Amino acid sequence: MTTLHLVEYAPPQPFRLPHAVGQALVASGIIDATPDPYLPGHWRLRAGSKVGAVALTVPGEGTVSLRITPKVPIARLFFLLGYALSPLGAPHDEGVDVAEETEVLPAFAHAFERQLARALAQGLVQGYRTTEESALVVRGRVREADQIRRRFGAALPLEIVYDEYTTDIAENRILRAAAERLLRLPGVAAPVRRRLAHHRARLSDASPLVRGHALPAWRPTRLNARYHGALRLAEALLRGASAEHDAGPLRIDGFLFDMNKVFEDFVCTALREALIPHGGRAELQAKGIHLDQDNAIRMRPDFVWYAEAAGARPRAVVDAKYKAEKRDGYPDADLYQMLAYCTALGLSDGHLVYAKGNEPHAAHRVRNAGITIHQHALDLDQPPAGLLAEVRGLAERMADRTV
Incomplete structure (x- = not known):
């Protein structure tokens, strides 16, 4: 290899x-x-x-x-990822030690195995699953419309639907799929691989996921609380961050995190939490915003902060840029994009948030527009507490500008 x-x-x-x-x-x-x-x-x-x-x-x-x-330490990557997944109860604050790892795959496999072991320590969570099937005896209730449509008045078999209390629920199916994905990848340490195989065997009663289909939905509850950390890591592995497809004769199997998306999700989630004391409501990947009067040119800012009331006007707009790379011939594309956001939203201030090291903090007042575009920088090399403090400071400045 x-x-x-x-x-x-x-x-x-x-x-x-x-x-x-x-x-x-x-x-x-x-x-x-x-x-x-x-x-x-x-x-x-x-x-x-x-x-x-x-x-x-x-x-x-x-x-x-x-x-x-990644350029950032592995532990910092997991903090950004974990906070974006769940700021109040994410894997980053549950004692997973990945500081000694230098690569993403071994660190992720180790972190997920620890979370999975904790989730399954008290046994598998069970729940009710709705099942529709054909049978010779009544169980649950008869689906009368399907019985007429499929059986044309015949008495048997019956089209029935019932709720079954089982371990074959969405939560266990997602955990099984994530364990299987990691077991297929080279580079997972042998001890971690053995423990993952053990957990996979415990989850064998859960149905495998169908490749290419959307992940089954699950809802956080008190009963599955011990699963939350493992499920969030599993979803990060199995969703768009994952790479698994056939490109003609080429077979690709693995997982990738897009640092642009990780940074964007962290900034937007952390800003939303930091702005809670200031009221209003935050919308991530805001929809329903158009540049033109005919609503033909759609725009999707990373973060828009609205006043509390429904339909109220925006108070601030933010775009997160992990790498502020200036392209030849179009060096200030981020500024032009933010100018368009501010114009469409009727705001006098727009905020660009970068990972520190690419752009200095600055403010640009646009000629003949009455719009100021602010560039902020977050230092990803500092401890999590300091990073969150920087985000809270940014939220304070945004709130002050809207007063």
Whole structure:
């Protein structure tokens, strides 16, 4: 197996690779891959915002393991991810130690196994599941409309529906699927793999998820409270952050976190919590906003803070930018985008929030518009308490500007 190690947003690195492997990396769309013009047989590889681990099975060349490490410490990545998933009861505050890990996959597998062990320590949660089936005896109630439509008046079999108290519920199905996903990936430490296999066996009565279908819905309750941490990590693994598909003959299996999305989710969630004392309501990925009078050009700011009443006018708009990379020929695209948001929402102030190290804090007053665009920077290298304090300070400044 060929293993490639890259760092998020690092300069391109040359690797000696077969042409088929280089083409497979291009087809995956996970990283930037181009033939090296100066070194025959080499490819220049550059990782973007996606971090994690992926196994690519290339016909005729075997499996290529791609490991992409984030620039921020692993523990900080898990804090950002955990806070965005649940600010009041997330995995980041439940004692999962990943500080000694240097790669995303081993850290995630270790964290998930710890959460899963804690969730299953008192046995599997059971619940009622609604089942519809054909049977020769009545159980529950008869679905009369289906009986007439499917059986044309025949007495048997019966179309019935009933509620069954079982372990085959959405929560256990999601945990089983996440454990199976991690067991398929190379790079998971042997002790963690053994424990995951044990947990997977305990969840064997839960039905496997259908590949490509949406995850089953579950609702946080007092009865499944001990599952919450494991379920949130499992959903982060199985949802859009995951990579698992066939691209023609190319097979891709793994999971990736998009640091742009992780940072955006954290900023929006933390701002929403910080603005609670100031009243109003926050909307993440705000909908129903258009630039033009005919509502033809839709806009979706990351975060809009409204007054309390329904239908009230906006008080502030925020866009989170993990990497403030200036593109050639269009260096201030973020400012133009925020200007459009402020114009459409009728606001005199807009806020751009960056990860520190790319853009300094600044305020730009737009000519002939009466609009000021603020650029803020969050230092991701500091401890979580300091990072949340910075967000609260930003919320205070936003609230003061709207008074």
